[in-house]
Amino acid sequence: MSKFNKKKEAGLPPVNTASLPDIIFILLFFFMTVTVMKDSTIKVENILPNASETKKLEKKDRVIYIYVGKPTQEYQKVYGTEPKIQLNDKFASVSEVGDYILQERAEKPQELQNVLTTALKVDKNANMGVITDIKQELRKVNALKINYTTYEGDAFNNLAN
Amino acid sequence: MPRRGGSPEVNAGSMADIAFLLLIFFLVTTTIETDAGLDRMLPPFEPPTETPPIIKEKNIFTVNINKNGQLLVEDELTDIKDLRKKAIAFLDNCGAPSGSPEYCSYCQGGHDASSSDNPEKAVISLKNDRETKYGTYITVQNELVGAYNDLRNREAQRLYKRDFTDMEAAYLNPETPSSVRDELKEKVKKIQDLFPQKLSEAEASAPGTIN
Numbered sequence: 139m140s141k142f143n144k145k146k147e148a149g150l151p152p153v154n155t156a157s158l159p160d161i162i163f164i165l166l167f168f169f170m171t172v173t174v175m176k177d178s179t180i181k182v183e184n185i186l187p188n189a190s191e192t193k194k195l196e197k198k199d200r201v202i203y204i205y206v207g208k209p210t211q212e213y214q215k216v217y218g219t220e221p222k223i224q225l226n227d228k229f230a231s232v233s234e235v236g237d238y239i240l241q242e243r244a245e246k247p248q249e250l251q252n253v254l255t256t257a258l259k260v261d262k263n264a265n266m267g268v269i270t271d272i273k274q275e276l277r278k279v280n281a282l283k284i285n286y287t288t289y290e291g292d293a294f295n296n297l298a299n
Numbered sequence: 300m301p302r303r304g305g306s307p308e309v310n311a312g313s314m315a316d317i318a319f320l321l322l323i324f325f326l327v328t329t330t331i332e333t334d335a336g337l338d339r340m341l342p343p344f345e346p347p348t349e350t351p352p353i354i355k356e357k358n359i360f361t362v363n364i365n366k367n368g369q370l371l372v373e374d375e376l377t378d379i380k381d382l383r384k385k386a387i388a389f390l391d392n393c394g395a396p397s398g399s400p401e402y403c404s405y406c407q408g409g410h411d412a413s414s415s416d417n418p419e420k421a422v423i424s425l426k427n428d429r430e431t432k433y434g435t436y437i438t439v440q441n442e443l444v445g446a447y448n449d450l451r452n453r454e455a456q457r458l459y460k461r462d463f464t465d466m467e468a469a470y471l472n473p474e475t476p477s478s479v480r481d482e483l484k485e486k487v488k489k490i491q492d493l494f495p496q497k498l499s500e501a502e503a504s505a506p507g508t509i510n
């Protein structure tokens with residue numbers, strides 16, 4: 139039965155790495171699934187101001203986003219250079235904000251509908267006029283909890299252009 | 300084929316490398332970011348017929364921002380860098396005479412009778428022009444919130460030897476165990492009551508109007 143005779147081994151046997159690709163693939167799939175791709179392309183300039191006294195905006199499912207800013211270069215021809223409101227994927231006027239909030243709110247589960255925050259992502263060069271109008275609309279639909287989303291940093295940086 | 304034993308095995312040795320490459324790509328592009336910002340509550344919408352509560356002039360700290368980003372604080376042109384100091388002085392003033400029911404025991408301010416009675420009565424009124432830049436507005440908001448936070452931190456340090464902002468962050472963090480949160484809730488509430496945030500925002504004035 140010389141067929142079953144083992145050869146003489148020299149030193150340690152090499153570690154079996156056959157399962158290594160599988161392990162890596164599992165990790166890969168994990169990251170592929172948790173990666174959240176941006177859900178809406180931002181069509182407005184959106185350089186947020188800095189602030190130091192910030193609070194974290196936990197739990198993304200409880201947040202409704204409103205973007206405000208100058209339309210980006212490619213949209214400037216159509217929409218001009220005045221600050222615009224962007225809801226989801228399209229430009230909107232102030233009067234549509236209320237409906238948008240109500241619609242977004244209706245889509246959330248019942249238990250979250252009362253704890254929603256509206257995150258205002260506003261370009262630092264936008265005018266306050268449009269913000270005031272938005273706030274007025276938000277008050278009308280009783281979406282009172284707002285968050286001025288900012289970058290972490292020294293607030294005095296906002297004053298320089 | 301001259302070879303025996305069927306087709307040769309595909310060399311899968313580089314599979315791990317390819318997977319690694321993909322893995323690193325996703326690792327780098329994944330941003331588990333959380334947005335941060337200034338939390339504010341808007342006042343509820345009420346019919347304009349309702350008469351607003353009467354507040355004494357001395358309990359109101361007016362901040363006016365014009366379209367050029369200049370500040371008028373209590374009718375005085377002020378640099379934005381001095382705003383926090385002024386707001387703290389106003390909130391922490393305690394102008395009520397000692398012995399009166401409005402006297403507050405924890406204020407360390409100037410006890411100026413012409414300024415706010417106590418932190419509970421002190422209201423900051425913020426007014427901005429429609430043409431004010433958002434960046435300037437956020438800076439002002441940041442300074443006013445900062446003034447409140449500074450005072451709250453001071454009281455929290457005195458009572459609990461811990462920063463208020465720190466306690467609040469722990470309280471709001473969903474990963475904090477609920478037993479700790481219950482304990483923090485009380486403390487956070489207490490400090491908030493010592494210096495309640497009363498920041499009123501008037502609707503923006505149209506450009507050109509005098510106010």
